[in-house]
Amino acid sequence: MQAAQAAPQIAAAPATTTPLAPAAPVPTNPAATAPTATPVALASAAPVEKKKKAWHEKLMIRGYTQMRLNEIVSGPKNAPAGVSRLRSVQDSGISENGNFTLRRARLVVQGEISDRVSLYMQGDMAAAVSNQSANESRQHFFQMRDAYADVFLDKAKTLKVRLGQSKVPYGWENLQSSSNRVPLDRTDAINAPVPGERDLGAVLYYTPPKIQKIWDELTQDGQKLFGNYGAFAIAAYNGQGINKVERNGGLMTVAMATVPFRLDGIGLDGQVAEFGVTAMRNQFRPEVRTGGVSTISYDDNHVNFHGMIYPKPFGIQAEWTFGTAPQWDRTLGAIRSQRASGGYVMAMYRMPETPIGQLIPFARWQKYRGGWKSAINAPRLETDEYEVGVEWLPLKELEVTLNYANVSRTEADERRTGQAKGDVIRAQVQWNY
Template identity: 35%
Template sequence: MTKTTLINRITIQKNLCVNKALSRSPVLSPGFFFISLLSLFLISAFSNTAQAQGEIKNDSTVQVSRQWYEKFKIRGYVQGRYNRLLETNPNLGCEQCDKSWGENGGFFLRRVRIIFYGQISERVYFYIQPDFASSATSTNLQFGQLRDAYMDIGFDRKNEFRVRIGQSKIPYGFENMQSSQNRMPLDRNDGINSAVANERDLGAFFYWAPTSARALFSSLVKDGLKGSGDYGVFGFGFYNGQTANRPDLNNNRHVVARLSYPFKIGNQVIEPGIQGYTGYYVMASSQLSPGIKTNADKNYLDERVAASFILYPKPFGIIAEYNIGRGPEFNKETDSIEVQNLQGGHVTLSYQLRFKNKQILIPFTRAQYYDGGKKHETDARSYTVRELEIGVEWQPVPQFEFVAMYTMSSRRYEDFIKQDNLQNGNLLRLQAQINF
């Protein structure tokens, strides 16, 4: 017998008692009348309270407000490296890639990232990522430095239209946007990455993607298919142009736009894309060697356009990108920095093997080429890079990854002080990564 049924029976019996009393006594005393009303009131109140409790207990749609600390999450990863095995040329280096290449390189923490992020309201999302493996100088390592700090503001309830404000990745190049936590080769390719050092800058960007595309972008990362994340089907924005953690120097903004669309063909997912940017880059005084010649205002045209093609590894994968453009580059014939043509790109092939014990093994190879300047390095160094990498990524558990990669490299990199500098060499590179 339920509590409600019991209460109803008590109410009926009480009413019968009252009726009998009324039939026996034609005259009601004030005391009897008061006691009867009080009894009915208490029984009714008890009945309503019990029914309300039962409704609350059985109602699964009751919303419980979340505390502020329940609206964001924390995750991160750490990468430790060693690059000196089977090394044939200690003078071969790559400033953009990994400062532990070559002479005096040893065990090295490449990245120590802790990420704070969350959808703190229906239309407001935030993302903050510091890195604790930054180098203040060549002899001082493991300093904290901001990588990302931005907010996404949605224009609709599904956040298909949104604007991103703050320091974030520039939507240029698939491998640039892809997190280093997910990338197979240990460093980004020179051709695309030379567009934006550290891939980031301060700015405001508009992104649009339908809900279906946003869900696919998310699944490509969650399912271990090495996705780039959600930078929209269409992106457009303005940014300072001096790269991350550096102030603007010319009161002019760079402009960038990108269009890409992931779609399924059978079991495969393909994502073609095109992107471009334009602006003026300022060579800061700290980047210049004494005696080098520059423009009077040190402003240089900086513009590129790139095409991307991605076949996600199910199980065979392809990442192919190429860009052309113009930008500042050191010219040793005139000892000056001039606007010159540039071009370069890469092709990465991979094959993802998934075993019954949930381990993952991904053999991969990448060939890359770049001929042009690197505006963010000393004197906008002039580069010609030809490189082939063969490696394998092993994931015994989702929380741990190990990469072994053999690099065969030819790099010409020249500035005002270091001219006629061509370095060839091979090396075996190792990386251990923990995800949390």
Template identity: 40%
Template sequence: MALDLYVDAKTKQIFAEPGPGRTKLGSFEKVEDTVAKKVEADNQTQKAEIDKIKQDLELKTNELKALDEHIVAQREDRAKNDEKWFNKINVRGYTQMRYNQPLTGDRVAGEPELKSVGDGSIGNNSGFSLRRVRLVFSGDMNDYISLYLQPDFATTNGDLHFAQLRDAYADLAFDKEHEYRVRAGQSKVPFGWENLQSSQNRLTLDRDDALNSAVPSERDLGLFAYWSPTDVQKLWKGLTKKGLKTSGDYGVLGLGIYNGQGVNKSEANDNLYLVAHSTYPIELNFLGSWMRGQVLEVGADVMSGRFNFTPTEYQNPFDTTSTTQTPVNASTSRSSSEDRVGVHAILFPQPFGLQAEWNWGAGPTLNPNIDRSSTAGISGVIERQALNGGYVQAMYKIDEVFGTKGTMIPYVKWQTYDGAWKGSANAPRVSVDEVEAGVEYQINKALELTLAYSTMNRTYISNLTSTDYLRQASGDMIRTQLQFNY
């Protein structure tokens, strides 16, 4: 309790009680009691504050725990969704728009029309065409199974709106690195190097006729086994990152069996085609610092099978005495064997590059010579004849064109082929001699422009009933292509 104190005005003495001449000084408490009460009050205040902080921390901790549980649940839901096949499919594609302008030889009266099996828009009418309109759906279903589907919506044979199935296959791997795998479905047949190269990546506008004649449209339905060591996979991926054009991963070694009748066609006999493919990229660092980073890829292929034909009448240009169409000897045209062997060598352009392929063999070929001794009036036969041909190509890669990230690759390509084109009715024998010089300008990843000049000499095989059938056509042409990648 407080104590009242008084002071005497005269004596200055302190009294605890009031009296005459005393003045009240005030009420006083013991110092020790006041400090203790104050400390106790402060402690109570601090305790309350600490309790409040603890309560807030507990609430925040519970909130964070709930948030973590929510995030974990979302991850689990996402993982479950990712396991669904439709969340693993990637979509990409490209479109190629072309314009071909004949310069000479295509409109000369009495001369056969200049046509190419590689580009149906080459003809007596110049104009725009859609060479390819591709969509690719691909994805890994798990560590061992991959799917690939590619339709095409391109101009072909004069049709502006045309759809067809190009690829539909699954890769079944035996290890997570995909060193050993089997490809089942419709896919590219591993014969040649340029045949396997995607048209999205290929430098020249068309594939060469000599190797492409082995597998027109490059695809068929079958089973193919591939072996790709991880070190080679890594090297191919490294070349792709540099902007170099590989043929894709079709194995260092590949073996396959397939129908052999062509893309999107059913088997026509009891004999499957066999194919063996080999290729290997060699780093040339051992040749010295001047070859550091250079890569040379070499390989060889072989194929064998039997191709069926349905005899089709044609106009024989070598029979000057008859204007009627020539029938084909059905007794020898139903099935004929084909055997080929090919070799390739590619020095990737860093910056100068070379590319060459050649193949030899024999296969079913139309012999249009007249046989008047035949009592059945047969004037042509399909028989086994030799074939050979290939190409040589040189190119030079120029990066950062015009001070941008664009790339320019000028090139020149010579090709020749003497042999059957089995993709056409009756497998007519064709003679091809062509030189193409051009430049591809990769403006950016989404846009490419190719300009080329071609001088051609080709056998006309587009119209069996034409009087120009099997005659030679030649001419010069300016060719352009605008490619959109997406």
């Protein structure tokens, strides 16, 4: 009976004398007849939360070092007392004993403390300290260059306050890092209002997203920009310069505006131009020959205009500054505020993909007439210089620059007079890390 019930039902057929087939055997394994179990979907595991990094785990260490070789091939390496020697305020390695020098050995620590606050600290291990023994300097001290925090005032990070010792937003060339600059040195005229480029204070930076997008595209293209600064800035600093004690209780005020724009509309597809202006008002007390710092504050007010076309492949860059600055008056035998002006024009040609790496040949002319306020007694400089050179990047981590300059300079010492004229050949190797 069990076998008959287990067999499927069949429609009735006509009677026949053929005997019925034997019934199929009953399975002995109960599992064989058990219904197939329906799979049960397991609940998906909850996503594992990523552990948030502590602020110190987000810090980055980087930097660069520049080793140079300077050789005066013609002109006064030495001169009698009272006569200018061939020297430069931009590089003390240009001297009668040129040979090898370390111009910069920078170490940077930077990172985000939170979504709204980041820090930046930079020191230079190639700083020199003067008058250590019989007026001899000591080399390669570790000295602070930057120590600041950026506080972002909006989620998009278009508006920020920079607090601490940082670069003064005066002059495009001053803001550009020396690791990115094509020529070896900044020009005297643009650097004179802010020697050392930095001071202690607060800056408000604003960068519209459209401008930031252009700068981001230039960075991706490998262009050498001026760094992490806004398109618009207003600032207040102590005004005595980098690593100096405040002397007069006043503030140096600075304002900057710089705007890049594409040149596709005039047939220069892919090229970008940038124009801007910066201005500063200050009262400065220079060091004096008799010792210490002047008790008189001198007007130190300047305006700068800059413009450039980023090289793709040809580029041009120019700046000019006007103003008044502390300057030694030889007739009076004293310091007074006098006119200071000058600037430069530079042409370059960028070849990013040659068989030996990126090449950027360049030519630059510079001129300056005015005081150099960071030297004792703020001596007057008269600079005329023509230079040509090439920057070669065989590797991302390695840069080599060769440079020739025809120079006419006044030495930055009010006790020496006249123009030192000559020719200088220079070379630099920079490694980035």
